[in-house]
Amino acid sequence: MNGETRAERMRQPIALDVAKAAAEKYGVCVRPFTMEVEDRASYEVRYVAVPCGSTVESVCAPCAKKAKALRMAQCREGWHMTEEPDFTARQPSQDEKGLMTFRADLVKAYRDAVEAGEAGDADELREEIHSVDAELRQLGVRGRFPSPDAPGKRPVKRSTKRRQDAPNLPRRRVEKRTVGREYAGGFRPSMFVTLTLDTYGRVRDDGPPVDPDGYDYRRAARDAVHFASLVDRWWQNLRRVVGWDVQYFATVEPQKRAPPHLHAAVRGSIPHETIRLVTAATYHQVWWPNHDERVYGGDHLPVWDARAEVFVDPDTR
Ligand SMILES: [Zn+2]
Structure with missing residues (x-):
């Protein structure tokens, strides 16, 4: 017997609360997402915690505080700027261009090897591509490098039907400009x-x-x-x-x-x-099923269609 009363036990903090309080104290995300990352070369799976990035304090105080601080800094530094910030990327160096060409050759060879069913060659080439990517990153090249595997992109179906009662808006091409008009006397009102x-x-x-x-x-x-x-x-x-x-x-x-x-x-x-x-x-078009009449219930429930990635009717699919 450990001589602890129920009341004493009830007063002990729940593990999750302790973890949450500790996360808040050290300013780290209280509800990070876990992402499974597979190393393409070794097939080793690692788990990486990604901050939730919430901007709502009741959801995640540390992330919300970070977001607020970032916005405040952006506002202080950016609001009164009269010129557009310069985001022009520097010209790629000879090394970078050389590596990029080399990478393209490797990708071609890799795809040929996959096509020909030469698994050993393909693995080696894939590894080589990854080391080139690492070198490019080290040189400071940003952005995502195209995957050596040609991805089968799924087309996104979109309804283009417009609502007829919404007025038409004049359309202009959006210029890459964030600074508003300057008025006489140099004012730029907000x-x-x-x-x-x-x-x-x-x-x-x-x-x-x-x-x-x-x-x-x-x-x-x-x-x-x-x-x-x-x-x-x-x-x-x-x-x-x-x-x-x-x-x-x-x-x-x-x-x-x-x-x-x-x-x-x-x-x-x-x-x-x-x-x-x-x-x-401005309107946002959504499709809602009728929700004043119950269609599914009890044993008659929609089923998951893994191929279409949607729930479908159990009878008619
Ligand atoms: Zn968070």
């Missing part, structure tokens, strides 16, 4: 934009609906679920209409009536009429 969702019925001053039975909860819930995509669309549309790469800092907050809304500080000034036009024309 602006503040708040985007709110539509009404779902009248609400009381403290938030809840005046008429709970008449309030469109269903629409409110759906709008909240898709708010992030809708906002992405809005920025995309705005950039296409104004023709330059508008930059902003924004935060999403719940209104007193609950739906999310967006506050954004926008670098550069855009006519109010343009903001209104873009807002009126």
